[in-house]
Amino acid sequence: MMPNFCNKKSIKKIALAAAMVLTVAINGLALTACHGSKEARGFEIPESFDENKKIEITFWAKNDTNKTQTRIYEKAIKNFEELYPNVDVTIRLYTDYGKIYNDVITNIATDTTPNVCITYPDHIATYMTGADTVEPLDDLFADEKYGLGGSELKYDAPTIDEIVPEFLSECKIGGSHYAIPYMRSTEACYVNKDFVEQLGFEMPEVLTWDFVWEVSEAALAKNEDGTYKLNGQKVMIPFIYKSTDNMMIQMLKQQGAGYSNDKGDIELFSDDTKASLMTIAEHAKTGAFSTFKISGYPANFLNAGQCIFAVDSTAGSTWMGSKAPLRDIAEDKVVDFETVVYPIPQYYSKDGELLDDSIKAAGGRYAMISQGPSICIFNKEDPQVVLASWLFAQYMLTNDVQMAYAETEGYVPVTTKAQESAEYKDYLNRAGEDNSTYYDVKIAATKLLLDNQRYTFVTSVFNGSTSLRDAAGALIENVTKSVRRKKEVDDDFIVKLYDDTRSLYHLDSGSAVNAGKADLGELPEESKWLIRILIGAWVLIGAYFFYSRKSGKISKE
Amino acid sequence: MKKKTIATLLTLAFAVSMIGCGQAKTEAPAETATEAESTEAADAAETEESVEETTEATEETVEETTEETAEETTEEATDAAEDTEAATGDVMSHDDFAAADLDAEVTVETYVQAKQGWWEKDGVGVATFYTQAEDGAYFLYNMPCSEEDYAKLEQGTKIKVTGYKTEWEGEVEIIDATYEIEDGSFVAEAEDVTADLASDSIIDHQNEFVSFTDMTVEASKDADGNEVAFLYNYDGSGSQGDDLYFNVSADGNTYTFTVESYLCDKDSDVYKAAEALNVGDKVDMEGFLYWYQGVNPHITKVTVK
Numbered sequence: 101m102m103p104n105f106c107n108k109k110s111i112k113k114i115a116l117a118a119a120m121v122l123t124v125a126i127n128g129l130a131l132t133a134c135h136g137s138k139e140a141r142g143f144e145i146p147e148s149f150d151e152n153k154k155i156e157i158t159f160w161a162k163n164d165t166n167k168t169q170t171r172i173y174e175k176a177i178k179n180f181e182e183l184y185p186n187v188d189v190t191i192r193l194y195t196d197y198g199k200i201y202n203d204v205i206t207n208i209a210t211d212t213t214p215n216v217c218i219t220y221p222d223h224i225a226t227y228m229t230g231a232d233t234v235e236p237l238d239d240l241f242a243d244e245k246y247g248l249g250g251s252e253l254k255y256d257a258p259t260i261d262e263i264v265p266e267f268l269s270e271c272k273i274g275g276s277h278y279a280i281p282y283m284r285s286t287e288a289c290y291v292n293k294d295f296v297e298q299l300g301f302e303m304p305e306v307l308t309w310d311f312v313w314e315v316s317e318a319a320l321a322k323n324e325d326g327t328y329k330l331n332g333q334k335v336m337i338p339f340i341y342k343s344t345d346n347m348m349i350q351m352l353k354q355q356g357a358g359y360s361n362d363k364g365d366i367e368l369f370s371d372d373t374k375a376s377l378m379t380i381a382e383h384a385k386t387g388a389f390s391t392f393k394i395s396g397y398p399a400n401f402l403n404a405g406q407c408i409f410a411v412d413s414t415a416g417s418t419w420m421g422s423k424a425p426l427r428d429i430a431e432d433k434v435v436d437f438e439t440v441v442y443p444i445p446q447y448y449s450k451d452g453e454l455l456d457d458s459i460k461a462a463g464g465r466y467a468m469i470s471q472g473p474s475i476c477i478f479n480k481e482d483p484q485v486v487l488a489s490w491l492f493a494q495y496m497l498t499n500d501v502q503m504a505y506a507e508t509e510g511y512v513p514v515t516t517k518a519q520e521s522a523e524y525k526d527y528l529n530r531a532g533e534d535n536s537t538y539y540d541v542k543i544a545a546t547k548l549l550l551d552n553q554r555y556t557f558v559t560s561v562f563n564g565s566t567s568l569r570d571a572a573g574a575l576i577e578n579v580t581k582s583v584r585r586k587k588e589v590d591d592d593f594i595v596k597l598y599d600d601t602r603s604l605y606h607l608d609s610g611s612a613v614n615a616g617k618a619d620l621g622e623l624p625e626e627s628k629w630l631i632r633i634l635i636g637a638w639v640l641i642g643a644y645f646f647y648s649r650k651s652g653k654i655s656k657e
Numbered sequence: 658m659k660k661k662t663i664a665t666l667l668t669l670a671f672a673v674s675m676i677g678c679g680q681a682k683t684e685a686p687a688e689t690a691t692e693a694e695s696t697e698a699a700d701a702a703e704t705e706e707s708v709e710e711t712t713e714a715t716e717e718t719v720e721e722t723t724e725e726t727a728e729e730t731t732e733e734a735t736d737a738a739e740d741t742e743a744a745t746g747d748v749m750s751h752d753d754f755a756a757a758d759l760d761a762e763v764t765v766e767t768y769v770q771a772k773q774g775w776w777e778k779d780g781v782g783v784a785t786f787y788t789q790a791e792d793g794a795y796f797l798y799n800m801p802c803s804e805e806d807y808a809k810l811e812q813g814t815k816i817k818v819t820g821y822k823t824e825w826e827g828e829v830e831i832i833d834a835t836y837e838i839e840d841g842s843f844v845a846e847a848e849d850v851t852a853d854l855a856s857d858s859i860i861d862h863q864n865e866f867v868s869f870t871d872m873t874v875e876a877s878k879d880a881d882g883n884e885v886a887f888l889y890n891y892d893g894s895g896s897q898g899d900d901l902y903f904n905v906s907a908d909g910n911t912y913t914f915t916v917e918s919y920l921c922d923k924d925s926d927v928y929k930a931a932e933a934l935n936v937g938d939k940v941d942m943e944g945f946l947y948w949y950q951g952v953n954p955h956i957t958k959v960t961v962k
Contacts, residue, residue: 585760585761
């Protein structure tokens with residue numbers, strides 16, 4: 101006999117059941133929707149690391165065309181594999197961050213990303229365009245067994261408190277850490293002191309932009325035969341900047357001017373930028389200023405006595421100076437001079453104060469960027485593989501790896517554990533003992549960052565921040581090239597330059613971020629009320645259910 | 658009555674919830690909204706959907722991005738191709754080119770001799786060409802060109818090029834160039850410049866297709882101090898596939914030659930031949946007379962005697 105559903109009671113029951121199902125469904129959907137502000141979690145950390153399972157991981161690394169760095173990577177891998185014999189690490193070496201970035205992007209589509217990768221946070225923001233691509237690390241950091249300094253680790257890893265907090269925070273994107281810092285550097289201005297003094301100037305306590313421009317212009321005086329009075333050569337570019345994107349970013353920061361903000365809004369194309377570009381154009385026109393892309397490596401000109409102020413990374417300090425251990429020019433072209441390492445040129449007020457309030461308030465004397473490689477790990481289907489990747493990534497933070505790699509260049513270890521070790525302090529104290537391991541210019545560059553690591557800054561990271569950085573450098577390159585080509589750099593030129601640059605780097609909208617990863621910050625008040633109301637709704641449903649059961653209303657009906 | 662009250666309350670709660678959600682999305686900046694959506698998708702997948710579906714979502718995202726980039730690139734490549742019509746300046750001889758100031762605009766007619774790989778720079782297709790006319794050679798660095806044109810620019814193809822003369826680490830080149838393909842063909846014969854290597858006049862052959870005879874492979878030192886016949890990267894820090902450096906001598910002078918991996922990759926005959934070199938080998942070579950702080954030829958052929 102077919103049940104009769106069409107009586108009044110049945111309709112009521114069905115309606116009630118439907119209402120309950122609908123309620124649960126809507127609540128479920130609502131809660132799911134409200135998960136929007138939560139980061140993708142990636143994977144569940146296994147209870148234990150399976151040391152009987154054969155695991156192969158790939159590590160894409162970057163070296164500075166430096167064989168010693170390659171050997172340090174290889175040694176780290178060997179030592180790690182001895183601790184975890186079931187893990188095989190295969191390294192793929194790059195000498196260019198951009199190439200790693202391009203290869204990762206290409207391999208995301210085929211799910212063939214590496215397991216562990218040296219990277220910049222800017223790049224991670226783009227990798228994260230694909231869901232669950234890069235593993236968020238916060239849960240791994242905190243894991244009691246395998247987290248930072250965890251109980252089950254087979255090596256002496258730093259705790260989270262032993263990572264320099266400023267460096268660690270640079271790896272945070274949208275509220276979660278997606279990388280760990282590996283090495284840090286900044287930019288330095290390597291100065292030919294002899295030339296500055298020959299021109300009648302005294303070496304200043306703080307190198308300002310005004311001082312650099314003034315000395316650079318003074319260096320352009322020529323003899324009748326066309327050679328420069330200062331060096332007697334046909335070539336003299338007094339001021340050469342390697343990374344013009346950094347140059348623009350730091351010039352703006354030092355003036356308290358905008359570049360981008362945490363929401364990914366672009367502030368680059370401004371009057372402040374224009375003023376900086378006009379100053380650069382003025383000195384590029386006379387020949388006082390050029391760039392790496394236009395003329396060549398600052399180190400080569402500096403060491404040949406064809407440059408006074410060479411700005412390059414502290415991680416390039418082994419190339420800087422007439423006694424530099426690494427060299428690209430013939431021995432007979434090198435001139436002898438004293439190299440002094442300064443922070444990059446600064447904008448200071450007439451009272452000798454740093455213009456940027458945030459750094460000044462923190463106690464810093466210089467506005468200088470923090471840069472250098474970080475390490476991210478990519479999510480994979482097998483949690484054991486992800487855990488192995490994390491174990492290897494964390495191993496790169498151990499003292500032996502940190503100190504050995506940092507000492508290859510003017511890098512700074514990212515852990516206080518390494519920085520404060522007796523061995524590392526001994527290394528710093530031996531500056532000048534030789535022109536290789538203890539090369540004085542390299543150690544001076546290292547100390548420059550160590551002394552200021554609490555006051556360095558980074559730019560906001562979002563999907564599009566890499567393009568914005570490229571655009572910042574392109575503005576300087578274009579202005580410099582244009583004045584060298586006898587073009588007029590005026591207001592109209594800048595307007596067109598801004599338009600062209602926005603278009604080329606796809607920065608046309610007010611914000612660079614079309615799939616951004618800006619820091620979302622605290623939940624808005626509406627969302628908080630939404631959650632409260634939903635909780636209230638569930639409480640009412642529960643109360644009704646128990647009331648009905650108790651009063652027998654459901655069964656009676 | 659109580660049921661009605663509860664039902665009304667629930668309805669009201671959900672209505673407010675929906676409004677709340679709607680407001681949150683509307684008020685968020687574009688990037689945040691996208692962030693929230695993508696995270697929602699990720700969370701939903703994590704909670705309810707299969708790993709396969711998540712992977713599909715990822716692939717779709719990447720594919721969309723790739724398609725967009727491809728479309729944009731095509732447009733820009735078309736723009737670049739259209740720009741080639743601008744290569745209409747007065748054609749100068751190689752002597753005129755040599756006499757022109759750095760950063761001056763130059764226009765030359767020349768013939769493609771070899772090319773490095775096509776790639777995208779800031780979304781625009783570019784390639785680097787070794788070119789030569791009867792009276793001299795020109796290195797065209799990162800010249801914008803479409804991938805289709807790149808395929809057409811085979812050895813011997815005549816092109817008219819307008820760009821800016823520049824010098825980078827001693828290498829004189831034409832940058833920011835536009836071009837148009839013309840009728841005509843010329844393939845340069847390699848001129849033996851071994852005897853000129855040590856003289857200042859060697860710079861007159863810069864960028865030309867040249868040959869070297871009876872040179873001797875000299876040892877290079879790797880980072881461990883070992884004497885080897887060649888290095889991957891200038892200091893041995895690279896691996897197979899990177900630029901390959903080796904030292905050769907003539908008349909008591911030693912020079913560093915390079916197998917440039919973008920010109921001749923690891924599968925090329927010259928790359929394999931260089932990897933097989935031994936210290937002391939007598940070799941004949943051909944290549945382009947590139948410059949980096951002095952003579953640094955990009956070798957395209959090595960013959961061990």
